[in-house]
Amino acid sequence: MSKVVVITGSNSGIGRVAAYKFAELGCEVVMACRDMERSKQIQEEIIQTTNNRHIHLMQVDMSSFNSIKVFCKEYKARFNKLDILIHNAAYINHGSPHRLNSDNIELTFATNVVGPFYMSEILRDVLKRGEKPVILNASSNIVKHFFDPKKHIHFEHLKGEWSASEPFSVYKQYCESKMALVMLTFYLAEKYKEEGIRVNALQINGARMSRETLDKFTLKWRLAARAQNVFFPPPEKMAKCYVDICTSSRFKDVTGSLMNDKLELMVRADEEPSVFKQVKQLTGSQYYPYYADNQEVRKKLIEFCESIMTPYQQDVSTL
Ligand SMILES: NC(=O)c1ccc[n+]([C@@H]2O[C@H](COP(=O)([O-])OP(=O)(O)OC[C@H]3O[C@@H](n4cnc5c(N)ncnc54)[C@H](OP(=O)(O)O)[C@@H]3O)[C@@H](O)[C@H]2O)c1
Numbered sequence: 001m002s003k004v005v006v007i008t009g010s011n012s013g014i015g016r017v018a019a020y021k022f023a024e025l026g027c028e029v030v031m032a033c034r035d036m037e038r039s040k041q042i043q044e045e046i047i048q049t050t051n052n053r054h055i056h057l058m059q060v061d062m063s064s065f066n067s068i069k070v071f072c073k074e075y076k077a078r079f080n081k082l083d084i085l086i087h088n089a090a091y092i093n094h095g096s097p098h099r100l101n102s103d104n105i106e107l108t109f110a111t112n113v114v115g116p117f118y119m120s121e122i123l124r125d126v127l128k129r130g131e132k133p134v135i136l137n138a139s140s141n142i143v144k145h146f147f148d149p150k151k152h153i154h155f156e157h158l159k160g161e162w163s164a165s166e167p168f169s170v171y172k173q174y175c176e177s178k179m180a181l182v183m184l185t186f187y188l189a190e191k192y193k194e195e196g197i198r199v200n201a202l203q204i205n206g207a208r209m210s211r212e213t214l215d216k217f218t219l220k221w222r223l224a225a226r227a228q229n230v231f232f233p234p235p236e237k238m239a240k241c242y243v244d245i246c247t248s249s250r251f252k253d254v255t256g257s258l259m260n261d262k263l264e265l266m267v268r269a270d271e272e273p274s275v276f277k278q279v280k281q282l283t284g285s286q287y288y289p290y291y292a293d294n295q296e297v298r299k300k301l302i303e304f305c306e307s308i309m310t311p312y313q314q315d316v317s318t319l
Pocket residue numbers: 008009010011012013014015032033034035060061062063064087088089090091092111138139140141204205206207208209210212213232235
């Protein structure tokens with residue numbers, strides 16, 4: 001039986017190319033997207049180009065826990081198992097003002113952290129039935145900011161406590177959310193290990209962004225991102241990383257790892273490195289910040305996610 005792959009945000013960028021690649025491999029692909037009109041065209045293109053008719057489109061807004069619940073319920077009604085779950089969608093609207101989702105959670109964290117956590121938990125039982133099941137989280141080299149020992153996740157701002165007089169930056173929230181996603185990867189890998197579900201993350205260090213993505217940025221950020229885009233490779237490179245991490249026999253026993261774009265398993269940096277080591281850690285691609293393994297912060301993060309999920313908790317077991 002062919003593998004079933006769910007990719008969130010697969011109507012654009014890396015997720016879209018990854019959907020093509022999995023389709024070419026003969027997988028059954030579920031495009032989990034929020035804009036059905038735009039995504040329908042992409043779905044049709046993929047079907048036409050690859051001649052794979054098993055490309056499905058299902059609606060989900062990853063910032064809305066209710067929408068995730070509805071998606072998962074429908075998924076379970078239609079599919080018996082899940083082999084690959086890729087949390088690719090992200091809120092990257094640099095320059096935008098502070099925004100909350102309908103549960104009063106800051107939108108970047110709701111979309112990039114709590115949404116993936118909640119979806120993974122609900123789909124855990126179908127993943128268990130998958131063949132060598134794996135979850136892949138799309139992180140970013142922006143987590144390198146955490147090499148600065150003063151950098152930390154500002155939990156105090158995530159549940160709508162932020163007041164208009166305080167400075168707010170989506171860029172900072174995005175950076176913290178991508179670190180939180182790495183921490184979540186390590187946590188879920190341990191939690192799901194007994195069930196044979198692997199959980200890994202990819203540190204993406206640049207992929208050319210589409211006009212639609214850049215249009216979500218405010219002018220200043222858009223101009224900066226356009227300039228950066230010139231140096232970024234097309235999304236194919238990272239999409240290939242998604243496919244390789246999820247399908248290559250090389251990674252069949254790998255779980256709880258953060259990988260770089262060379263598909264090397266990254267290692268934790270030293271807490272107090274020598275100056276030489278510090279330079280090596282900052283400039284090299286093999287190290288992730290020590291902070292990612294901070295158990296106290298991880299505990300706080302899990303408590304944060306679980307507290308938000310409490311009203312939805314019953315659904316996790318009954319859906
Ligand atoms: N490109 C880079 O340089 C880079 C660098 C580091 C990390 N990454 C990571 O790589 C992943 C893919 O990024 P990309 O460059 O391919 O960006 P992209 O083309 O903008 O793709 C992001 C996707 O996420 C979807 N999305 C956003 N919010 C959503 C929501 N609430 N519910 C459902 N879908 C939602 C978008 O859908 P809509 O079209 O409906 O908005 C879009 O399909 C992201 O996780 C990003 O953080 C990218």
